[in-house]
Amino acid sequence: MKKYLLTLAIVFAATTVFAQTAKKPVAKEKAPSQKEIDKMLDDEMKGMSEDDKAEMRKMMKGAMPSVEQGSKIMANYPEFTSNEQLVPKKDVARIAAMSKKKLVQADMASYATNLYNKLMAKGDAAEIALAKKIIAQNPKANAIGGAAVLCMLQGHPLAALALSMKAVQADPSNPNWQNNMASLLTQYGYPEQAIPVLQKLKIQFPHNSTVLNNLGQAWFGLGELDSAMTNIKTAGGLNPNHPEAKETEGVIEEVTGNKDKATDEK
Numbered sequence: 001m002k003k004y005l006l007t008l009a010i011v012f013a014a015t016t017v018f019a020q021t022a023k024k025p026v027a028k029e030k031a032p033s034q035k036e037i038d039k040m041l042d043d044e045m046k047g048m049s050e051d052d053k054a055e056m057r058k059m060m061k062g063a064m065p066s067v068e069q070g071s072k073i074m075a076n077y078p079e080f081t082s083n084e085q086l087v088p089k090k091d092v093a094r095i096a097a098m099s100k101k102k103l104v105q106a107d108m109a110s111y112a113t114n115l116y117n118k119l120m121a122k123g124d125a126a127e128i129a130l131a132k133k134i135i136a137q138n139p140k141a142n143a144i145g146g147a148a149v150l151c152m153l154q155g156h157p158l159a160a161l162a163l164s165m166k167a168v169q170a171d172p173s174n175p176n177w178q179n180n181m182a183s184l185l186t187q188y189g190y191p192e193q194a195i196p197v198l199q200k201l202k203i204q205f206p207h208n209s210t211v212l213n214n215l216g217q218a219w220f221g222l223g224e225l226d227s228a229m230t231n232i233k234t235a236g237g238l239n240p241n242h243p244e245a246k247e248t249e250g251v252i253e254e255v256t257g258n259k260d261k262a263t264d265e266k
Helices: 034-044 050-068 092-097 105-122 125-137 141-153 157-170 175-187 191-204 209-221 225-238 243-255 259-264
Strands: none
Touching (some): 105 157, 105 191, 125 141, 125 157, 141 157, 141 175, 157 175, 175 209, 209 243, 225 243
């Protein structure tokens, strides 16, 4: 039986800048070096056959000039003076609009396909063209999933999202692609679409700190702090060195009035 570790390659840029003390300046993020990108690609290719690795390198060689071009979609990180400003207001409407149906494995291909089709219909034309170019060069899940990570690192959010969805379509039984898709959905502002996937993964992997942290971050993105804290604290209990879980727990403790506990979570 194949063992899935669910070791997430996706980095939550938003949560890594959370401070546990108000007025702490946020460091500017540096673009990844070529060495870091190469390592990411190697990590994504672990377990692949040599033929598949060769195909993926060929595909990425053809796609990288486009991936490395600047995106028109610019990230907006407003200045803040306290951690209260980092906590989203509870979005009752989006929480209520979430599907009440519990996803199961048989639903994953259609769920990803539906999201992909919506994104293709309304997404930025340049980003969509980039995603389609990469998919046309190599439609295998491993290649598409690795390309999604590279597009994220190079600042192509919609292309990364589209490719993560396409990876799930190509290999719907692989929980790593599901997890990465959900992570990107949260990171790029669609936590309500990520939560059903992560809840399904939580049932499958109840002791996986990555899944639990991602679910907590998705609830946090909707301003649902009780659900966020429940999952994040469990993730931190399973992996005390989990940076995102530790930092976000500290932010929640601070904004809910437990400043001493927040200091402990530094």
